Amino acid sequence: MNLHEPLLLPSSGAKLALPLDETAQQNVRWGRDAVRNLLTQPRSDGRLLVVIGPCSIHDPDAALDYASRLVEATKQHHRELLIVMRVYVEKPRSTVGWKGLIHDPDYAQTLGHSDPDLNKGVLISRQIMLDIAKKGLPVATELLNPLLVHFFQDIVSVGVVGARTTESQTHREMSSDMPMPMGFKNGMDGGLQVAIDAMTASSRPHTVVGVDDEGRLAYHLSHGNPDTFVILRGGSNGPNFGPEQVQQAAQELVRAGKKPAIVVDCSHGNSMKDYRNQGSVAACLANQIAAGGPIMGVMLESNINEGRQDVPNKGAEAGLKYGVSITDGCVGWHETELILDCLAAAVRERQARSAVVESIPDTIAAEALEDEKHLVGVPASNITFACPVRC
Numbered sequence: 600m601n602l603h604e605p606l607l608l609p610s611s612g613a614k615l616a617l618p619l620d621e622t623a624q625q626n627v628r629w630g631r632d633a634v635r636n637l638l639t640q641p642r643s644d645g646r647l648l649v650v651i652g653p654c655s656i657h658d659p660d661a662a663l664d665y666a667s668r669l670v671e672a673t674k675q676h677h678r679e680l681l682i683v684m685r686v687y688v689e690k691p692r693s694t695v696g697w698k699g700l701i702h703d704p705d706y707a708q709t710l711g712h713s714d715p716d717l718n719k720g721v722l723i724s725r726q727i728m729l730d731i732a733k734k735g736l737p738v739a740t741e742l743l744n745p746l747l748v749h750f751f752q753d754i755v756s757v758g759v760v761g762a763r764t765t766e767s768q769t770h771r772e773m774s775s776d777m778p779m780p781m782g783f784k785n786g787m788d789g790g791l792q793v794a795i796d797a798m799t800a801s802s803r804p805h806t807v808v809g810v811d812d813e814g815r816l817a818y819h820l821s822h823g824n825p826d827t828f829v830i831l832r833g834g835s836n837g838p839n840f841g842p843e844q845v846q847q848a849a850q851e852l853v854r855a856g857k858k859p860a861i862v863v864d865c866s867h868g869n870s871m872k873d874y875r876n877q878g879s880v881a882a883c884l885a886n887q888i889a890a891g892g893p894i895m896g897v898m899l900e901s902n903i904n905e906g907r908q909d910v911p912n913k914g915a916e917a918g919l920k921y922g923v924s925i926t927d928g929c930v931g932w933h934e935t936e937l938i939l940d941c942l943a944a945a946v947r948e949r950q951a952r953s954a955v956v957e958s959i960p961d962t963i964a965a966e967a968l969e970d971e972k973h974l975v976g977v978p979a980s981n982i983t984f985a986c987p988v989r990c
């Protein structure tokens with residue numbers, strides 16, 4: 600293979616070789632509708648969106664093992680949590696590094712041993728997403744390269760635009776054309792306005808340039824995507840998961856004429872890039888949720904085993920540890936279960952609280968909802984929610 604000459608990608612071939620069967624199609628539709636329902640009627644659903652999984656996928660067996668565990672967690676917490684698995688196959692890098700399974704499934708470029716095999720990456724990534732969707736787990740992924748999106752957009756239930764690309768017009772055009780709800784991370788400096796601007800831009804129709812099913816360069820007019828939300832991930836100015844910051848974000852969204860649809864990332868800038876802080880961030884969010892705070896969802900970087908590892912120089916066969924991230928550090932499965940228990944308990948509190956609101960006449964409930972102190976009595980930051988993880 601000579602990668603200095605252009606090579607063709609499988610284009611429609613990937614979808615023909617790995618089609619979305621009826622079961623997977625139904626599951627994808629179910630996931631999208633469930634998230635849309637949370638966006639449009641958060642009170643009637645009452646659950647918390649939990650976007651959880653490895654920082655990046657590199658080993659298909661471990662990804663499916665993780666997905667099976669998450670299916671069990673979904674059965675356990677289905678009344679409180681809408682669990683969506685992070686199946687991230689592309690990674691945005693600050694400078695350079697492994698760019699994900701789709702770009703380099705054999706770590707060839709990372710290790711400098713041979714040329715990366717993008718064709719193989721596309722097929723493996725699509726297969727993993729399909730297998731996970733067939734299990735009934737909705738798939739979330741970062742949509743990083745707008746030309747590669749074509750290979751898996753039919754399987755994804757939640758799309759994410761990352762902190763490094765939220766401000767990009769191309770990514771906003773792409774989002775306006777996506778058939779699933781899309782989350783926009785705040786900027787790398789912590790600024791929320793770029794994410795709010797991204798919601799506005801992608802809600803409108805745009806000319807979108809991409810590839811058609813035959814792989815030809817093409818364009819069409821998108822419809823605009825009304826199903827969008829922001830993701831608070833912290834930034835260079837520090838974390839932004841605290842109750843005052845979340846309330847402020849909700850106010851900024853409402854001022855911009857949007858629903859206060861907020862997902863909070865426990866990792867990245869909010870964990871100050873140390874996975875061991877994710878449990879405490881989640882506990883703080885559980886406190887806010889129990890107190891009725893405006894949090895629609897939570898994101899977590901979690902894997903089978905905790906921490907991270909570098910790809911050994913000799914390649915994967917030469918001793919990658921099973922179920923351990925090769926990008927950002929993740930919490931392990933045991934801590935993941937504790938965090939999910941904690942979040943589910945917080946949601947039960949919130950559901951009980953909103954049952955109180957529903958039990959009083961609408962006129963009073965509307966006033967009461969405007970000021971959560973009517974319901975809670977004390978500010979969210981003063982409530983200590985009993986959480987099994989470090990609080």
Ligand SMILES: O=C[C@H](O)[C@H](O)COP(=O)(O)O
Nearest residue numbers: 690691692693694696926927
């Ligand atoms: O989520 C993963 C990383 O935070 C992201 O890819 C950036 O990583 P880097 O700063 O190590 O390149």
Ligand SMILES: C=C(OP(=O)(O)O)C(=O)O
Nearest residue numbers: 654761762763784832867
């Ligand atoms: C890269 C990611 O996040 P961010 O864009 O917030 O850095 C991620 O979630 O994997």
